[in-house]
Amino acid sequence: MHSVSDLRKGLKIELEGIPFEVTEFQFVKPGKGQAMYKCRIKNLLNGSTVDRTFRAVDKIDTPNLEERELHYSYPEGDHYVFMDPKNYEQVIIPAEALGDQKYFLVEDIEVSILFHNERAIQVNLPLFVEKKIAETEPGARGDTATNVMKPAKLDNGYEIGVPLFINQGDVVRIDTRTGKYFDRVSKG
């Protein structure tokens, strides 16, 4: 249980069973009235934000959150298997918790996963991952315009725009926040 005076930016709280993070907060006290905290809070399940004002007497639950650093092992049907390097425990994460991030999993990368009541709600991959281009047409010769991209596919079917000089078999770095090509690591 949190008390209202604990409120600050970044604090994680639980309201009606939903975990939220405080993203903005302001002390307010209308003339002769009680002290209150005007907050903007972000729903950690769906990312939406709402404004809530808390009074000093309000009680705020503490969410049961756990952040674990896990290593990715392999896919298994609709699930992805991770391993805890501390105790070798296998942790199974459903595909929907990963969203598009499932395309950027590379064996043995370290992934930080936030669990709420033991359910994975947020998956943070390293900023960049390296992936091999499985399929792309050769770039048209003589096209020197900058920023021209052509379609390419990873071996898991994810489609990505790459510069014209990238060939099948090249390894590229992908920015996992945007899902976009960042640079070339090596030629195939």
Place this chain on the structure above:
Amino acid sequence: MLRGIRTFFHDHSFLEVETPVRLPAPALEEHIDAEPSGDHFLRTSPELHMKRLLTAGYDRIFQLGPCFRRGEQGRLHHPEYTMLEWYRADANYLDILGDTKRLIAFLADEVLGTTRIMHQGLAIELMPIWEWTTVAEAFTLHAGWDPTAGFDADRFDLDVVEKVEPGLPKHVPVILSDYPAEAAALARRKPDNPRVAERWELFIGGLELANAYSELTDAEEQRRRFEECARRRKTAGRPVYPMDEEFLAALQAGMPPCGGIALGVDRLVMLFADAASLEDVTAFLE
């Protein structure tokens, strides 16, 4: 700004006074906590001592100085801040409104050279129109209920912050007036409508700047209100300050009908300096 304030009051025949900063008995208010100072407390307002001067026959007085409120810190709050208070005998909250308008116009001219100002992207005309709206009107319009018909303290405070204050006009100064009797604090009830108290607050550009009353002069009612505050503070587990018996005795002996006001000088500086936060106008922060 400080020189302008003093010039204004001296020109209007007010006497500048100083009253104690350390008090054995700070004013009992439900939601204001005093900072202890040894076996005394730092003043949260000079109000009670200034009223004692009124009962002693000083009929126009003002004071400019620090006040302290424990635990108040934020964009618009600092535990130590500068308050301007003035009181007028044989006057009510409307007379104080006249003073306030003249003061703001004078300071704007003196400090900025204009009464058309910009504050955080808002163009504000400080003169000549000040919009007057009652709490009943503003709540009915913005929050859908009338707290002067049936009061709910929690809902009142929440709606002030979430609905009423954001809904007030910002291009001219606004007076929010005639508070429910339950939120009267040290104001007298309206003679023709005891459900409301003669209290107003001034908002400019969304900043709450001042709080004014037709002062309560009835010693018995004042004692009842202090006792009620003490009871609520005790229930809420907050420190209960001793009753200021000397102030109550002075009221009992007779205080002339009077109007008074407290104005947050730091916030007025924020307004004039187009500052977003007290931090931007305070040289030494806690």
